[in-house]
Amino acid sequence: xxxxxxxxxxxxxxxxxxxxxxxxxxxxxxxxxxxxxxxxxxxxxxxxxxxxxxxxxxxxxxxxxxxxxxxxxxxxxxxxxxxxxxxxxxxxxxxxxxxxxxxxxxxxxxxxxxxxxxxxxxxxxxxxxxxxxxxxxxxxxxxxxxxxxxxxxxxxxxxxxxxxxxxxxxxxxxxxxxxxxxxxxxxxxxxxxxxxxxxxxxxxxxxxxxxxxxxxxxxxxxxxxxxxxxxxxxxxxxxxxxxxxxxxxxxxxxxxxxxxxxxxxxxxxxxxxxxxxxxxxxxxxxxxxxxxxxxxxxxxxxxxxxxxxxxxxxxxxxxxxxxxxxxxxxxxxxxxxxxxxxxxxxxxxxxxxxxxxxxxxxxxxxxxxxxxxxxxxxxxxxxxxxxxxxxxxxxxxxxxxxxxxxxxx
Numbered sequence: 001x002x003x004x005x006x007x008x009x010x011x012x013x014x015x016x017x018x019x020x021x022x023x024x025x026x027x028x029x030x031x032x033x034x035x036x037x038x039x040x041x042x043x044x045x046x047x048x049x050x051x052x053x054x055x056x057x058x059x060x061x062x063x064x065x066x067x068x069x070x071x072x073x074x075x076x077x078x079x080x081x082x083x084x085x086x087x088x089x090x091x092x093x094x095x096x097x098x099x100x101x102x103x104x105x106x107x108x109x110x111x112x113x114x115x116x117x118x119x120x121x122x123x124x125x126x127x128x129x130x131x132x133x134x135x136x137x138x139x140x141x142x143x144x145x146x147x148x149x150x151x152x153x154x155x156x157x158x159x160x161x162x163x164x165x166x167x168x169x170x171x172x173x174x175x176x177x178x179x180x181x182x183x184x185x186x187x188x189x190x191x192x193x194x195x196x197x198x199x200x201x202x203x204x205x206x207x208x209x210x211x212x213x214x215x216x217x218x219x220x221x222x223x224x225x226x227x228x229x230x231x232x233x234x235x236x237x238x239x240x241x242x243x244x245x246x247x248x249x250x251x252x253x254x255x256x257x258x259x260x261x262x263x264x265x266x267x268x269x270x271x272x273x274x275x276x277x278x279x280x281x282x283x284x285x286x287x288x289x290x291x292x293x294x295x296x297x298x299x300x301x302x303x304x305x306x307x308x309x310x311x312x313x314x315x316x317x318x319x320x321x322x323x324x325x326x327x328x329x330x331x332x333x334x335x336x337x338x339x340x341x342x343x344x345x346x347x348x349x350x351x352x353x354x355x356x357x358x359x360x361x362x363x364x365x366x367x368x369x370x371x372x373x374x375x376x377x378x379x380x381x382x383x384x385x386x387x388x389x390x391x392x393x394x395x396x397x398x399x400x401x402x403x404x405x406x407x408x409x
Contacts, residue, residue: 035067037262038307043255047304051296061303061332064310069334073363074373074404077356078127078338079120079172082346083108083159086143087133089217092286093247093279096347097133100142107146113162116343117170123341126398126405127375128172130159131346134179134219156185163192167394175240175338175375180219183231190237194376194384194395195272197240200225203260204253213247213287226260233268238380242275242315245301246293254301258308265312272377273313275337276302278320280348295324299331306332313377318359319351326362335373336363371404378403 038046046057084107087097098105117128137143137155152158156178163174174193181189181198189196203222207214214220232239243257258274265271278293293301298321305314315335318325339353354362363370376384376395381403385392400406 035310037309038304040255040259043258043304043308044252046307047251047255047300049300054296054299057303058299058330058332061306062330064306065314065332065334068311069313071367071369072371073329073334073336073368074371075336075359076127076175076338076375077123077125077372077405078129078175078340078343078375079116079125080338080340080343080346081108081113081116081128081130081162081166082106083113083130083132083162084136084143084155085133085346086136086140088136088139089134089219090215091217091220092213092215093244093282093290094347095282095285095349096131100140107143108162109150110162110165114165114169117166117172120340120342121170121172124372125340125342126171126173126372127338128163128166128170128174129338129375130163130174130176130178132159132176132178156181156189160188160192163189167192167390171394171398173375173395173398180224181228181231183235186228186232186235186237190235191387191389192391194374194391195238195240195380196232197273198225198228199244199275199277200229200241200257200261201244202247202249202253203257204249207248222260226264229261229264229271230268233264233270236268236270236383238272238376238384239270240273240275241271242273242277243301243305244277244279245297246279246291247287248290255304255308258305262309262312265309270380271312272380273315273335274305274309275315275317276305276333277317280320280351282348282350295321295327299327302328302331302333317345317348319345319353320348322351322354325354326366329363329366329368338375372407373404374398 049057085096085098135155137147147158159176159178163176166172166174175195176189176193177197205222229241241261245254261274278298281288281290281292302316313335314333315337316328316333318336321328341356345351360370384395398406
């Protein structure tokens with residue numbers, strides 16, 4: 001009986017793969033490709049496609065991308081500013097966070113922030129990406145004392161001040177990733193940054209259970225993260241989010257995470273970019289022996305993201321898929337995300353950014369032109385310029401006529 005059931009299951013998988021190929025091929029051939037998002041049912045079929053059927057899915061996704069933004073792949077030239085790596089969350093995959101007193105624990109001073117920003121300015125950077133732990137002062141008295149000495153009551157207040165410092169003293173535009181935010185703090189940070197971000201990562205709340213990726217990480221509760229993204233939507237703040245694959249979620253979870261993002265975009269229209277990021281194992285993390293997602297899994301996730309949101313900017317970090325990152329262009333991305341000529345990826349320090357000239361060559365080898373953008377995407381620029389004040393002035397001075405980044409003289 002078990003043998004017979006195995007034969008039936010194999011037969012069903014073969015049928016599903018064939019259905020995937022027919023559906024993807026039909027989608028790629030459709031004249032309306034890129035106009036209508038695929039359903040959850042179709043996304044589930046596609047993300048389960050076999051290797052032999054994957055080319056059909058990639059063809060559909062690539063065609064959808066070309067209809068959305070033909071011929072061009074963008075990136076943001078940035079400096080990475082790790083404002084503090086103290087964090088109250090203990091995610092199983094994170095090599096960035098530290099406890100007070102732990103080797104490498106550090107909170108940057110204003111002088112250090114400005115030094116990095118000005119060095120990046122000299123190299124043509126236009127984005128100051130602020131990454132930091134989520135409200136570490138709530139867990140650590142040492143962080144409260146550090147903030148007191150700096151003259152601030154909270155990490156978010158300090159972040160706000162440092163975004164303002166960079167905005168005043170350099171030509172860079174801040175893009176903060178501070179974790180969960182209230183409606184008040186979204187408004188305050190939006191006054192000193194044209195865009196901000198928070199990775200949804202997954203809608204699977206069971207990953208907060210004991211031993212799972214988000215064990216002892218209360219700020220990773222999906223409902224809380226969705227609430228922050230929604231609050232940004234209510235205030236029409238250009239927002240970056242995305243999913244992290246390979247941390248214990250199912251393929252269905254990946255589709256449903258994308259669906260949750262799509263639903264918020266349909267309601268508020270503020271999500272400027274969806275990142276598809278892959279887990280990478282590191283020696284010092286709890287998940288150091290966890291299997292990494294394959295390139296095939298990444299290609300499926302990116303392609304499904306493109307077909308679920310054909311009119312969305314879809315990004316995948318090149319350094320996390322090296323040396324084969326250019327294959328991601330075949331899956332429908334239109335952006336490489338932030339790439340720095342100066343600072344490492346402090347979240348994945350063992351994975352260096354590709355040299356910008358190499359990135360250009362690899363992109364052009366796929367028949368695409370590489371263009372530098374600002375931390376806010378071109379289509380979201382008008383709503384930021386509609387605000388008065390220094391932020392709008394600095395953004396205007398950085399713009400090319402097509403709302404990408406103005407080329408350095």
